[in-house]
Amino acid sequence: MESVISLTSVSRRYPRGVQALRDVSLGIPAGQFVAVMGATGSGKSTLLHCAAGLDRPDGGRVRLAGQDITRMREARLTRLRRDRAGFVFQSYNLLSELTVRQNVALPVRLGGPRARTVDEVLGLVGLGGLGDRPVGELSGGQRQRVAVARALVTAPAVVFADEPTGALDPATGAHILRLLRTAADRDGVTVLMVTHDPAAAAWSDRLVLLREGAVADDGPAADATRIAHQLQAVAA
């Protein structure tokens, strides 16, 4: 079966010489929930950005949802992201002056597929009653649920999440993770999630560990305690 996300020998060097990714190869099949962990500065965010076409690697190839995006033109790449990918960031990245409903409708208004209604996804993330509140008035957990709703409104093939629970308490974080887990199980959404939290990684199917920009370990995700040990071994 073809991978929904596939990286082949991807490298990325930032100006001023930091080699953020070295020769990373990774194939992720549809519906898999993958957690990426590693010490700070190990290249997790860079990996996610390259896989999502938010950043371009210096070497190697990246395929996303069946298309080679390595040298794809910016406008076409944006449309592919809009139609096939959803994003959840630690810092929410919502328009805080607009209402919940307006934020969730954003990808559709920008031309993305209207796969689900706004009310449907708001119900899905448990924000049914808050549609008309400005996002600026919501709590962190509520905002992140808005972000998840926005990511799911186009029924994307992939959801990219960079520390989606980083700013949330464990209970609220678990709620967000359950939403991602359900999306993978029920709708076959592929999830690529960067996290620092072993408990969050334990929700995934597969754990990829990075060390200094290279894949140090790649295998089925175990429970939180075991993941914490694996992480320590790699970071040491």
Add this chain to the structure above:
Amino acid sequence: MIRQAFRANPWAFLGPAATQALAAALVTTGLGLTASLDGVPPDNGIADLGIIFTLSSAYLTVLVVGVTMGTAIAGQARDMALVRTIGATPGRVRRAIAAQAVLVALPATAAGIPLGLLAGYAWWHGLAGAGVVPSEATFRVYGGTVPIAYAVTVGTSLLGALVAAIRPSRLRPSVALTEALVSRRGRGRVRTAIGVLLLAGGVTLAVVISGFDAATADQAGLFVMLAMCVGAGLLGPVLLRVTLPVVRRLGPVGALAADAVTARARSLSGALVPLTLAVAFAAFTVVLGTTTAHVTGVAAPAADRWLEYSGTGAYTAFAAVAAVNTLLTVMHARRRELAVVRLAGGTRGRTLAVVVCEALVVTSTALAAGAAVAATTLLPLLHTALGTWRPWLPVSWLVAGIAGTTALVFAGMVGPAAAALRRPPIEVAG
């Protein structure tokens, strides 16, 4: 802390600085004219020109510098909340803001004074060339130029900044940090009421002064215009909404633009004040000239026309620069918002199309408001002087005015947005 704020966003203060430099230039020119006209016999008819120009410039400066500085400070509300969180008292924040305002005004004024001297010199030569002043009279520099120019710019800069800082410096840091600036919606009623009052006052005054002699009416007309433009700015959130139903019909891009305008109505209203001023000034002078020529069948003497147009030209240019600067400041504060739209799937072209729609809303609102202000001051005047209620403007002038206003707004909104969209969105939004 002050230095940090500057280093973090030097661009945010470029707008106020440019506006203050021009303000200093206007005041310098006015003072120079006053000094130079000192020797001209009082029956010349333009003896008061220098004083009128200086005073008008000072009033205009208070308004326009206040607006640009206020917009720049409002964009810093979040930073203020941050330093409040880590222990700065409201008083300390206000002092830092005041220092910022002074620091911006000092170099701006230093740049503006020579500019004003040059402009004054050129203008004087123009006046002499047109035969308005005796050709042997020389342009003189007023001795008190430097302290007066500094007093005007530093004073207005301080005033604008401190007024804008009152609210954010008093807010509980928690409130400001949650970005819940949306909760300001409640204050809209007082604002709207004052706006309506200013407009109504302007209309009444315009009717009253139309009965006075031409010179008095002309001078008072400026105040009517200023009052009404401030009124239009205060009513901005309401006025900007008028065109939105039309914009929403343009499809999803229009709907996004309409939402953005609604959310940013307050900061865009700041730009509406100088924009409306620019449109109103230009429309008033041009239409007065063309209608008079049309009705009486004779063009005004070249000297009079020169005087009228060069004076208005200076005000209009000043207001136009202030408008572009205010818009630039507003758009600078919106870089992150644009990046978020890109991350949500907006292509560069489509994201820019949203900004273009917003710019069209601002342009049409400013044109309508400016035309209304100009009409209010002009029509009673036309009726008294020429006995007609009907202004006359050649189509080519009308088209030029619309094109000019559109170009201004696009330079302030679409230009910076296009520049901001060149950066990868993930770098901006993070």
